[in-house]
Amino acid sequence: MKRCDLHIHTVPSVSDRMFTYDKDVLLDYVAKTKLDVIAITNHNLFDYAQYQEIKDALTQIVVLPGIEVDLENGHILVIANNDDGTLFDFNSKCEEVKNLIKTKDDDISYDTFIRIFGDLSKYLLIPHYEKEPKLHKDTIEKLGRNIIAGEVSSVKKFIYMEKEDTELTPVYFSDFRIEKGVTPDKYPVSHTFFDVDQVNVNTLKLCLMDKTKVTLTSEKGIKLFQIFPNGQMLSTGLNIMFGKRSTGKTHTLNAIASRFEGKAKYIKQFELLNTSRSDSEQFENDLKVRQENSAEDYLREFSVIVTDVLKTCSADEDEMKLQKYLEAVMSSAQQSDVNDVFSKSKLFNESDFKELSFDEIKKLINATLTLLESQLYKSLVNKHLPEASLKSLLKELIEQCRKDNVANLYFKEVNNIIKMVKESLQLKSAAPRIPNIDLYQYFINKKKREIFAQVAIAIKKSRTISTEKAGHFTISVSARPFVNATDLKTVGLKQVSLTNAFAKYGNPIQYLDELKAAGVESNRIYKLFAAIDYRILNSSGLPVSGGERSEFNFLQKIKDAILCDILIIDEPESSFDNLFLKNEVNKFIKEMAENMPVIISTHNNTIGGSIKPDYILYTEKKIEADGVHFNIYSGYPTAQTLRDVKGNTIENYEITLNSLEAGEQAYSERKDIYETLKN
The missing domain is CATH 3.20.20.140 (Metal-dependent hydrolases)
Structure with missing residues (x-):
């Protein structure tokens, strides 16, 4: 080799x-x-x-x-x-x-x-x-x-x-x-x-x-x-580290983590024990961050509707324009006798040219680009739509887009000329001029607001958005109506008063106007129509307790490790009972060890023994004339002796029994107690 x-x-x-x-x-x-x-x-x-x-x-x-x-x-x-x-x-x-x-x-x-x-x-x-x-x-x-x-x-x-x-x-x-x-x-x-x-x-x-x-x-x-330049090895699968207190286990884990330059998932001892109020709040915040995608998926299409309505004239503005238009038409009819040569000219009441919209053609261009740039399904796409045809279509769409853009430039210029002529004619005529109005756009805006109101009412109905299993836990994400102005603050708008806005919560159009008036940023308004709740439920379907939060956090951290190059865990038994370690932790750790190196420091026989590791390490501290040295013995679980990089050996049976069972005598005593209880 x-x-x-x-x-x-x-x-x-x-x-x-x-x-x-x-x-x-x-x-x-x-x-x-x-x-x-x-x-x-x-x-x-x-x-x-x-x-x-x-x-x-x-x-x-x-x-x-x-x-x-x-x-x-x-x-x-x-x-x-x-x-x-x-x-x-x-x-x-x-x-x-x-x-x-x-x-x-x-x-x-x-x-x-x-x-x-x-x-x-x-x-x-x-x-x-x-x-x-x-x-x-x-x-x-x-x-x-x-x-x-x-x-x-x-x-x-x-x-x-x-x-x-x-x-x-x-x-x-x-x-x-x-x-x-x-x-x-x-x-x-x-x-x-x-x-x-x-x-x-x-x-x-x-x-x-x-x-x-x-x-x-x-x-x-x-x-x-x-893993280290001195020749120390690790298994590509599951490694278990034993050792007495203060013999260099944490020192070794830190050194291993540093070799991976930020690509190690390191779960340190005691970091999972959340007992204070601040830890509880942090747990809820972390959970919200984890499930933010579920909320975004639920509200994504609604956010598009809100953005479109925000760009649309308000109902009051549209009604005011229509009213002025109708009044001007009636006034013009009533005062037809005052029409003069200026008011009778064709440009006096001429309507503006409507500029072309690019929405449709941009969608077509993006769709064609998507088909052309697809790598995974390239052969399937080209089977029905040859690449040459797609490129030809893209070229023509871009050319048409350019032509439409040029046409709009002409429309703008002509509209400016019409506007100047109309203003000049108005100065010379006593007849009232009918204001320009796009009646088609008026009815489009009205329909947009009606649909927005329907969707806004539907979006806040109580419902479960998603559920996800994580071990024996269930992550539940649900939607519901906001109950008061304080509830609105959970979206993160601490500096904005929303009391007046919430008073209009039942009327989506008025509520939207009040949110704008309150100074809420337009890109956050859509989040204020439905409250999103995140809950972790235990196997009984009840909200988790403090201890169960630690268990859930631990399982999530293990799952997060899939994005890293190694998983390191320091004494997980400090946070959990043995049944959870055996039934949940061991299962997840074994699954992770099939795809990446995993190393666990432990004194617990449920982790150290029942998990059946691929490789064992034992740390030992020696005080010599030149200072403190941390030594590592390693080998396979089946080996009679473990060996350090210099060739020194120790008995595997002895160190395993001492590390996991507090020695042979303690192990025998516990065994006798269990047998007595059983009988």
Whole structure:
């Protein structure tokens, strides 16, 4: 098995942050992490002279030449063989890449990539796959059989890709900047082991074609990965940590969390115990945040209606315009005898040209773009609507939109001329002028307000919006009418008086007007028509107690960990009883451990024993002449002895019994008591 790190940076570039290369750090890194193969893969450049210097200094390992290319908004590693003939050609190709990438925003196209590198079978190509910035799947598909592996950013993603037959072979590398001042305790340990003897591009490619020959540990079939530079391992599944008080368990958990650089879900001891009033309020607030999407989904379409009505003239304004229009028509009829040459001209009472609306055509353009940009259903769409036809339709829609825009510019200009002429004619005539009114729009506005009132009354009726199971809990989200002005404050409008507005709550139109008058922001008004309640119910259908809140919080935190790369839990037994640990916590933890590394510190036999872990760690504190040292012994649950990184051993049976049962004597006494009670 060869330990490989095929993603190392030694030269900063326009695509990378600045750093100062230190050859001594590279030599120390390779030695301390016991690497067998490395590749120098700087961003969009290859430093031939520096590479030769590194290769000459590291004669005991294989050093491969490489480059990390910005390809179509993603990254891809291109790794070559290290013989002299290949190096000369590879260097010239990398120079072309370097000359094309002038800024951090530049990249090269697929066609340019093919033109530069030519026969791709000569190289090992590894795209960013489950790692940002990802190489787009369309580009990977175009590269075809040249892509057999994908780089990941975490152990969790490595596990996922390893399990999925349809996924590429995963590789996990450091992406390490060999930087002056980096100390050994900061060295990355994200390396991949290849089951090969001789190392070159072809043997590595053959190895990557078989997922079983690519692992995170040197031992075949054992799902471990290195967590600390000293060689300490963890299981990719469930790890249990034992140890006496103050022996370094929390210290170790903190160190593990720091290695994941903010991507660890760390549930610390006692953080789930909510007993004070402020904790209770925080619980309710957290719950509201979690279920905000349910409320938004319920009110989303109503918010569109509210926004539209807010842009519409009020009923009073429309009625006033209509009244003035009718009065002017009657007045004009009654005073027909005063009509003169000016009032008889056609422009005197001419109506404005109505500007074209863009709502419909914009919807069509967006719909066409959606069909064109769809990736998941592209073949299905093109089966019925050929891409060429969609592009032709999009072109014509855009052209029509431009024509309509030009027409509106003419309408505006003509309307301005009509307005000026009408005002001039009015100055010279004694006859009353009939004001301009859009009667069609008047009736549209009236209908909008009627529909808004109907929907507003319906939206606040009491009903359950959604229910969701979470273990033995049920999350219930429901809607109801607001009961008073104070109730309206729950939406978060602490500084606005809503007493006058609530007095009109039964009349949606008047209520809307009062909310505007009270100074409520237009984008929040829709939330003040229906109250949204969030409740957590226990298995009996009753609101949860304080202790049950802790249980619910814990289950939610475990579920949230799916977005992280590791789950760390420090003594969950501090917050819960054994039945909950066994029936709920163990179940969720085991499920999480199938997809990501999980590590739990515990003294409890329900967690430590019943859960059946994949790997055990035991912490021990030693005070020596140079200070305090925290030692870690580890191994499989079935092993007779646990071993530290220096090879020292301790008895697994003894430390497990002492940690979980307070020793063999206490265990025997409890066993006798249980037998007596049973009989």
